[in-house]
Amino acid sequence: MNMLEIEKKWQKYWAENKINEYDENDTRKKFYCLEMFSYPSAAKLHVGHWYNYGPTDSYARYKKMKGFAVFQPMGFDAFGLPAENFAIKTGVHPQDSTVKNIETMEVQLQNIGAMFDWSKEIKTCMPDYYKWTQWLFLKLYENGLAYRKEAPVNWCSSCNTVLANEQVVDGKCERCGTEVFKKDLTQWFFKITEYSEELLQKLDELDWPEKTKHMQRNWIGKSTGAEVEFETESGDKFKVFTTRCDTLFGVSFVVLAPEHPLVKKLVTDDCKEKVFKYIEETAKASEIDRLSSTREKTGEFIGAYAINPINGKKVPIFAADYVLYSYGTGAVMGVAAHDERDYDFCLKYGLNVLQVINNKEGNATLPYCEDGYLQNSGEFDGLYGEDARNAIINKLKELGKGDFKVNYRLRDWLVSRQRYWGAPIPVIHCEHCGVVPVPYDQLPVELPYDVEFRPDGKSPLAKHEGFMHTTCPKCGKPALRDPDTLDTFVCSSWYYLRYPDAHNADAPFDPEIINKMLPVDKYVGGPEHACMHLLYARFITKALRDMGYLKFDEPFKSLTHQGIILGPDGNRMSKSRGNVISPDTYVSVSGSDVFRLYLMFGFNYTEGGPWNDDGIKSITKFLDRIEKLCENACATQPIKGEITTDEKELNFVLHSTIKSVDSDMDNFSFNTAIARLMELVNALKKYETLEKGNTETFYNAVTTLIKLLAPCAPHFSEELWERLGNKQSIFLSDYPVFDEKALVRDEVEYGVQINSKLRHKIVLSNSLTQKEIEEIVLKDSKVQELLQGKAPKKVIVILKRLVNIIA
């Protein structure tokens, strides 16, 4: 069969007959199958895209044949840093390169032959899309979920520009090698923390991989404890967060994050020099380094002291970089005796260590970090763990010096980017009115084309006079636009809501349509999105729900991650390593069905692995054998014949294939589904050699085989389906159903173990009870011989499996 020809033929047929489009009038149950959309950074579709879209399309086609009205859209996440970097390097405008890349990728995506509903395509860099990204921003702002505050960015003083984390290599600028430091800018944030608790709770209800849920739980990082207020000698107050309030009497010191504003205020003259230098050093360290528990703890005494509210003790205040200003209150109490980090810190700086917790025996070695009994803690002595914590917090509450507090590690989402290639932030800064949102009827705030995007100290948009200067919508006086753009994660946080109503010019979506089409029934994409994209999308859904637009709580009911296809050398594919595999080279030679089948058969879908094309021929061989079977099935009229053990055996294989392929497809276990189909082909080949007169059994088995194969090799199966004389697309036919009766075999082989070692095999009737099996097996002459006259102490019979005789 000429695969390339038939692919064109059927792709054309599907498009003309709208087989792939979702029909709004379809009354069957909807199924929204979504793959993470493509980022058009490289000009070409890579194996990763193919691996995501090919097999998932097979899943969608399977669902369609199972009777669902399937909606499977596709689009492009088109804004982002790589296009801008490419522009800086080559001078090609990001819009031009992106539009061009999208065009190439569209063709490649069509070549997959997936049933994408192209009538609903979206591109996030087009004004008709980002108009609504901006709308989303304004809605969040209106509802108190967007706000501005100071936050540090990576700053390269030589390039005079903000760097992405990716552009910082070993603390230096990837372009010029200058040391990078943190600089504060006023930036926009989304208040995702408002939803911390719900984001955590609702995870339980989701059909997501457990590991992904686990990662989100850790990312949200709920911890229950207390906030305790310390007061300095100067009368300044600050709070620390602690989960171990029971150790409060043992505080040896307190630590403020170096960025904490009180550091600069409280530092004494004699410590100023050291402390300011330390703050400067901290600005160079990355967060991962700062939190590393093997890195030596550093810190500087700031010369001031704080009062422990529970016992009035004076303790020194340090600035230390292992405390992050963004987490909790940006201040912690140090209890040397009961925390490893604090213990090291105290030894290093020669501070007091006071043990306030002990084990039952009273001989705990320090640092002792588990729960225990209080000592040296006044009225609380003898209390244990949770009770001690509650008692102390209640006491603090009485004193007005503290309270119970739940803390989350989750931070608000910083969405400002000092870059060009993104959706402009739709606010205006007016000298008189302050921050003024752009009125809805003035959206979109269009991204100008003629900008200077090479880095020279200012955001590209800030240099564009025409863009920047506008009038204040409130007072009408001259004002400036926000020069920043939105994080591309904002674009991708709501795209699944746009798809079903992709061309709505009056609203981001029609709530009536959306509430019918969502949530997404199956979402498939890389595991690297476990925390960020998947959390942001959940947050946006909840925020829009609370604004009254949506009637569902979660965007993605069920989630699957595909594995990563590595280069043949076992490393991640990258241009610099020269190990990139291009799907096109395979698709243009063997055809897209062969390539798709190979991806589905060669890997465990959720694990992926190194690329190796040794076995790709086997797929061609497999399809050739099916084509041959199909020819033979067409050659003669199906005639009902005798049902002998041969037909029974073929039907057994056929129906167990239907059963396992059905459930394997549902579980994304594509490699085993195809293995089962290969077994069926082998069984059919074997049956053919018998030259039986029952062509009906054979014919039925072949047509069923083709239906089962159809989702995985759509063009090929469609072609054979037509050759079998069918006039309608195979994807409009019903999925095969297995017959329970055909699955019952008359006899089963039992493994016989003596003392748990396999020694013998016996074929027994399927209808026997455990008792009967035990009796027959014990009477067996071979078993008698193996037992050498020893009396069995115990016999374990597992039906349809094995018999274990303990002697």
Add this chain to the structure above:
RNA sequence: GCCGCUGUGACGAAAUUGGCAGACGUAGCAGACUCAAAAUCUGCCGUUGGUGACAACAUGCCGGUUCGAGUCCGGCCAGCGGCACCA
């Protein structure tokens, strides 16, 4: 470092969720067809010992639970993903 995952023949992998380890496929070996090659078809194929029936060993390493462990528990080792401005 922290969080999460993975580890099974020469190779990609499978294993009804605690029940005959290695289905299916690659590669390899032997044979059939062919002048020959390719293609196709048939058989063998975890390691070691044995002509053989068979036996011993075997799921990264060490230990545990169990009649029985690739699967459960504890401790290591190695590799991979994420860590908030790559998307």
